[in-house]
Amino acid sequence: MRKRNNKASQKPRRRATADDDRKITALNLKPEELTPEMTSYFAKCEEKLGFIPNVLKAYVFDMAKLSAFVAMYNDLMLAPSGLSKLEREMIAVAVSAHNRCYYCLVAHGAAVRQLSGDPPLGELMVMNYRAARLSPRERAMLDFAVKLTAEPWLVEEDDRARLRGAGFSDRDIWDIAAVAGFFNMTNRIASATDMRPNSVYHGQAR
Amino acid sequence: MRKRNNKASQKPRRRATADDDRKITALNLKPEELTPEMTSYFAKCEEKLGFIPNVLKAYVFDMAKLSAFVAMYNDLMLAPSGLSKLEREMIAVAVSAHNRCYYCLVAHGAAVRQLSGDPPLGELMVMNYRAARLSPRERAMLDFAVKLTAEPWLVEEDDRARLRGAGFSDRDIWDIAAVAGFFNMTNRIASATDMRPNSVYHGQAR
Amino acid sequence: MRKRNNKASQKPRRRATADDDRKITALNLKPEELTPEMTSYFAKCEEKLGFIPNVLKAYVFDMAKLSAFVAMYNDLMLAPSGLSKLEREMIAVAVSAHNRCYYCLVAHGAAVRQLSGDPPLGELMVMNYRAARLSPRERAMLDFAVKLTAEPWLVEEDDRARLRGAGFSDRDIWDIAAVAGFFNMTNRIASATDMRPNSVYHGQAR
């Protein structure tokens, strides 16, 4: 049996894996000067979140790419949708769990914990969404998103019919597909570049 | 043995699979009015391509999403890069072949045929890029893109080192990852919505 | 946006991938003299097709093997059967697509285009047969053939029952299995030897 938790803090730290001490990605890319629009966006991040998410810093080598990423991200995750913000984050994490993407699991796992006020739910999305107690709507949504991630070539009308049967509109189906698709993109950019999440996420909403 | 090609045209057509006769996706989404920016962009497509790619029409239900998609697509595929336009299209098709995405294989297979002036190269990207006679640079690029597609969780420093060994800069590595990532997104949106390509692609550059 | 098709012909050719300029397989095998039977068969190919399919040339190192291959091929693909010739070619391509066999996809993709008079149908068989608009009979046939290709150990009575439910006789089931099995053989011989298709297939029935 392991010792109680409260003694753990007395142990010497094994090694520094804190992600903040390190480069954000494995690539050496020279930063561009932030555009006024992006300067203001980064300031808003600092104000609302208390930090700049590392994925944004990873993109500062090219303002056109940064702007396009921010525009798509904010539209997908924050614009009005038949999917709640929590539902969109649940998709993000279930997709990233299939793809075993460290960056996205850390950052969006924290988001699920925060938005739900239910820390184990964040863990369940990371570990195996099938073990979570989900509503039929949530389960249909995540089953679709994960099948689309794992075997997109098998997605057919029956799959869309199951979503409609769970109460989703055609517009909702687009949004589920678009969020699942987006994280299939970012998971791969993060894995390809060894992108490291801000350490602050680890302790959020535990 | 089958009859010669020139008799085939006398056969009655088996059925109409022509994609233009049908809805562009399986979803019923009400079009929004095009913004002036998008009106002008669509006009430019008509002028340069002779048609509006169906993926753009699929997005007209929401101008914010259409704009974000166009901005990201044009930056990735057309902006200056260490990768040629043909190389980016080869990535697009090799990724889409792994994901067996009908829309993207038809549209971007045509692009590879056009940009290369080498129709069998387009077929090879669709069927099995490993059977193509590729330069070491091209092969390294596609091996990275397809591994990132199939098993992103296995991509590590050794994989980046192989790209550097084949002459790619860190900026090029980002671009390979970003193009591969992007088609992992669009393949899934297309499969989720049963998006159908413009028929015109089939005959292009054969 | 890419330039219009009609300008592509002005581009310098990137490289010669034309399959006819090259050896038919990666193996150096000394041709035997054709038997009279095979001489006559080759003459019939020239007459009806306008060329000798490369797979036949690949076998000329051994007349016993060539004869056995031709006998089995012609029986399976051309003899009377409850399956139409087009149906048999659709199985050939769907199986070869699972196995990503360049030779068979090029040669039999052309056959599907020719026999159907529907070029996109050939592309659909190559790219993802599930995206095609198929009759329930065709779909059941291809689902069986592809499951038999991908996971033969899972094929059971339920699978045969589905074929019978779609109108196939027991004799038809044998023929579906035999055609699917045959292309699982030839796909592997072609891949093992890097067999290259005749260039002429690429332009057929587009």
Add this chain to the structure above:
Amino acid sequence: MRKRNNKASQKPRRRATADDDRKITALNLKPEELTPEMTSYFAKCEEKLGFIPNVLKAYVFDMAKLSAFVAMYNDLMLAPSGLSKLEREMIAVAVSAHNRCYYCLVAHGAAVRQLSGDPPLGELMVMNYRAARLSPRERAMLDFAVKLTAEPWLVEEDDRARLRGAGFSDRDIWDIAAVAGFFNMTNRIASATDMRPNSVYHGQAR
């Protein structure tokens, strides 16, 4: 601990799984009259083996198919080749083990036991050829055959080079590919039709 073997014979038989009591396949196919050539071939089987292998009986519904099968089988497995008969049977079993084909594992597992005089070798081919003590030549041959079975799209020049490095000629490479390909065909026909092996194989060469 289980009781000793010699008491097992006193136990009542649990159920009749003896394959001879049953139909040879799950398909109802009306037998044709044997051609004189096949009548004589079947007589030779009876004389040399003591029985007619069920696969041959499964084909008696169509003499053209039976003849083509027999011609190809006998050429591949019995004709002169750089591969010994045992080596060809080892490929047959290793391929059939990947495909988990009951018929072929029973029939060709017995052949490996007989031809090698080494019963455990037959078991090893059935269970996991990687656990067998093989010569480098045998291992290279089986690695090629099983890769070609599992992922034919990945077989490339490096794989052929490994065979050449293990002493195989180009003609031998063809034969390895052809035998592996053939069992990928027959495994699927056997699985598709639920073909049952002759019971006599089970006790052979134990």
Add this chain to the structure above:
Amino acid sequence: MRKRNNKASQKPRRRATADDDRKITALNLKPEELTPEMTSYFAKCEEKLGFIPNVLKAYVFDMAKLSAFVAMYNDLMLAPSGLSKLEREMIAVAVSAHNRCYYCLVAHGAAVRQLSGDPPLGELMVMNYRAARLSPRERAMLDFAVKLTAEPWLVEEDDRARLRGAGFSDRDIWDIAAVAGFFNMTNRIASATDMRPNSVYHGQAR
């Protein structure tokens, strides 16, 4: 056609693969002295089986590990349970077949042959349990055990419901899971150490 079985014994032996001539595992581990409890257990094995199973000899380097293994094994496989001993051995072999574990397939394949008095049943469990004529109860049990082996993350309430529908109690479900789990452990220890079975198993209950 191969020669009759009775001539095989005249062939010179190809090589000695007899497992008894060799080390039991690939690891050099110094044996400890048997405890009195284990001395007596080994004596009982000799008396009842006629030999000491190699897995027990593999553990003699550490009496604590040997005792824990024996306690768990005997409880699972021999203690009273709603599952018969044969059913537990069938699970053992079907799981080991998925994992292609030579040791466990040889040892427990023999057990299925003995306990059932039906040698082909043992072969079917090794080769493909889906090809066996099983009762609905047996089939449900093995489907659960093999799904739990292949994709444990997909096992859910529906799977347990199917077992209950086939007549299994909750306690039986535990036992199925525990036996399947146990062989997922021992398969891996055997594969990791290249554990070799006693030769005597090969000829048992044929």
Add this chain to the structure above:
Amino acid sequence: MRKRNNKASQKPRRRATADDDRKITALNLKPEELTPEMTSYFAKCEEKLGFIPNVLKAYVFDMAKLSAFVAMYNDLMLAPSGLSKLEREMIAVAVSAHNRCYYCLVAHGAAVRQLSGDPPLGELMVMNYRAARLSPRERAMLDFAVKLTAEPWLVEEDDRARLRGAGFSDRDIWDIAAVAGFFNMTNRIASATDMRPNSVYHGQAR
């Protein structure tokens, strides 16, 4: 952008996923009376950990099974070994991550956080051990354990040689295999029974 963490606590809780409010497994199994040995062991757990791990409670329906499990667990994870306790827990989590086992990831993820004093290390083991900054020894150990989990049939002498090259003794190799094997067992028992972890783990050592 999401709101700051400190506001999250004001949100109403979405739903109760707290694992303590629920049955420990999906099975209804009647508890037996604890033996004196197990009464004392449970008391020791309460004293040292502050709670009884749910896996132990799941076993109270059968004292023989509980004792055997505890004996094997304590020997593997706590007895002297060339592997540190942290290394054994890292194996436990990397294996459980492959198998996506909620119970084991929660319980042993907490153990890695505690034993290492490095919370992100626990997350890395859960999410993708390949993204962690590991010593060559740790990486070799986890690569072996995860290969043994995913494809045990491919583990061979080369894999053992890599462990020896990283400084592991033959006894250490046994211990790596035994710990990896053990969690392949418990992952499956937990998944088969829907075992739920104690809630207290979620907040430990964050």
